[in-house]
Amino acid sequence: MMKKPLLVCSALALSISSVITPLTATAALPHTVNNQQLPSLAPMLEQVTPAVVSIAVEGKQVSTQRLPDSFRFFFGPDFPSEQVQERPFRGLGSGVIVDADKGYIVTNHHVIGGADKIIVQLHDGREITAELIGSDEMSDIALLKLSEIENLTEITLADSDKLRVGDFAVAIGNPFGLGQTVTSGIISALGRSGLNIENFENFIQTDAAINSGNSGGALVNLNGELVGINTAILGPNGGNVGIGFAIPVNMVKNLTEQILEYGEVKRGVLGVQGGELTSELAEAFGYETNHGAFINQVMPDSAAEKAGLKAGDIIVSVNGKQIRTFGELRAKIATLGAGKKATLGIVRDGKDQSVTVTLQEATLSKVKADNLHPGLAGAEFANTTADDGVKGVKVTSLTDNSMAARYGLQKDDIILGVNRKAIKNLGELRKALDKNPNVLALEVKRGSNILYLIIR
Incomplete structure (x- = not known):
């Protein structure tokens, strides 16, 4: 395919x-x-x-x-x-x-x-x-x-x-x-x-x-x-x-x-920006080879900052496994999962060090609804937690006159259930829609009100 x-x-x-x-x-x-x-x-x-x-x-x-x-x-x-x-x-x-x-x-x-x-x-x-x-x-x-x-x-x-x-x-x-x-x-x-x-x-x-x-x-x-x-x-x-x-x-x-555990991938986030380690950068920062991921910025209040990472650090391993590129670092961190601990091998001022970091969760994972169900076309969803602590799927954007809009969905609506089954995240919503029901009864939280929208 x-x-x-x-x-x-x-x-x-x-x-x-x-x-x-x-x-x-x-x-x-x-x-x-x-x-x-x-x-x-x-x-x-x-x-x-x-x-x-x-x-x-x-x-x-x-x-x-x-x-x-x-x-x-x-x-x-x-x-x-x-x-x-x-x-x-x-x-x-x-x-x-x-x-x-x-x-x-x-x-x-x-x-x-x-x-x-x-x-x-x-x-x-x-x-x-x-x-x-x-x-x-x-x-x-x-x-x-x-x-x-x-x-x-x-x-x-x-x-x-x-x-x-x-x-x-x-x-x-x-x-x-x-x-x-x-x-x-x-x-x-x-x-x-x-x-x-x-x-x-x-x-x-x-x-x-x-x-x-x-x-x-x-x-x-x-x-x-x-x-x-x-x-x-x-x-x-x-x-x-x-x-x-x-x-x-x-x-x-x-x-x-x-x-299997969450119904979706809970992506881990380190909270750094950087790029590939060139031979010039490696020499300037006291590193002998150009294998590794160079950090040029650490985001405030991120997992990286809490672990003590600094701009100029070179990450050379994750959990004892060598890192060759910044892209490899990004993929490994993302797929380890939110909440997981990782031991990072770094080079700082030409010296080898080790830090332990607890990965944070990606704050917003948006999904276009066009391929989830025809009646939801035009909406974009993301996981969210309401003010009262209830988890659901939020409508982050909505195209005017789209199918979703015509069925009554509005921006900032939070979907709490489908056909009387509670929905806590995008994974659970996708699983409910994969059964291809003829009619969707969406339980929606709009402000302080709860309402049902029927989508055929």
């Missing part, structure tokens, strides 16, 4: 890009041909491939088109300024079973974004309906739950912080809808960012061939452990140029744990 053209096409597959020399890993067991032992990935793959699934989605794309002002001149000022259109779509992708007992599957947000129906095809041919537990567009991760959980195989998670450039990697997915395909490559680089693929980027780069349909598939090591979720490629026409990207599994684990 395609995501953003530009130079980036989000849909993956990997193919054999080099001849693999004899391997010492336990997964590459020898295979005898003409009395000679050759390495083979088959024994490992026989254990792993049942954990990788194909995903087919159906849904409706909601778009708004601004009408000419002359329409309002002829039909009156109450005539809508925008026209809402719905177009059906279908898409294919891949996913990975990470918990067989509960039927949890990890995939990309862009694979299932806007889907009304999600069908998962298992390795043995079974087709099972899945529901969306939650997703995070900014990191392109989604968590699904299968409606049936019998005879499932889950994949073991590796520690992606232990990856090294040159490690062999194997990708499994559903390129071009052909069915499950296994291909191989190596890890070309780590901590890639600044690609404008996602908002939070800390990619594993591989040199393997990438093709459409493998988004959400597994990138595994030679022991059959998951090291990343394939998410994007770099290519002029969506084809292979030998540069593909995967989201590290440690980042995926942090995000899915937050989705």
Whole structure:
């Protein structure tokens, strides 16, 4: 399923890009041909491939088109300024079973974004309906739950912080809808960012061939452990140029744990501004290499200020793991989650130091409602807490004459419930709307009053 053209096409597959020399890993067991032992990935793959699934989605794309002002001149000022259109779509992708007992599957947000129906095809041919537990567009991760959980195989998670450039990697997915395909490559680089693929980027780069349909598939090591979720490629026409990207599994684990606990990702915030560490900056501040994140400003009353960070500090590690770029720092901090403690290794005045910081929560995470429900198109939502301490979803902005406005929503309204079910955050609202109810009865707090708005 395609995501953003530009130079980036989000849909993956990997193919054999080099001849693999004899391997010492336990997964590459020898295979005898003409009395000679050759390495083979088959024994490992026989254990792993049942954990990788194909995903087919159906849904409706909601778009708004601004009408000419002359329409309002002829039909009156109450005539809508925008026209809402719905177009059906279908898409294919891949996913990975990470918990067989509960039927949890990890995939990309862009694979299932806007889907009304999600069908998962298992390795043995079974087709099972899945529901969306939650997703995070900014990191392109989604968590699904299968409606049936019998005879499932889950994949073991590796520690992606232990990856090294040159490690062999194997990708499994559903390129071009052909069915499950296994291909191989190596890890070309780590901590890639600044690609404008996602908002939070800390990619594993591989040199393997990438093709459409493998988004959400597994990138595994030679022991059959998951090291990343394939998410994007770099290519002029969506084809292979030998540069593909995967989201590290440690980042995926942090995000899915937050989705399960809160219904959404509670993003951590450090409260610093900065940039990449150049060789000139490193020399000026007494640091021998240019790996790290340079801080040029610490925000007042932020987690960073409370921990004692200062402008001019160079952050070189998070929880003992090396930081290469400011983009990598941003992604790791954001996905650790609000309220989590992190130990930062820093260089100050040429000396190594360590500080412990408690991450704050992002104060405002806005979501456009156009893809949540057609009747809410034109509204923008964010988590909030009312003056009386009640949590809900606030309407932060509203387009005039939009569908949401015509149904009676107003700016600063706080949604407290949907169809008699309490809503405390965007994750819970999204989950309620993913069931695609025919009628929405919104419990809304407007000032000191509580009212219901009916949206069809």
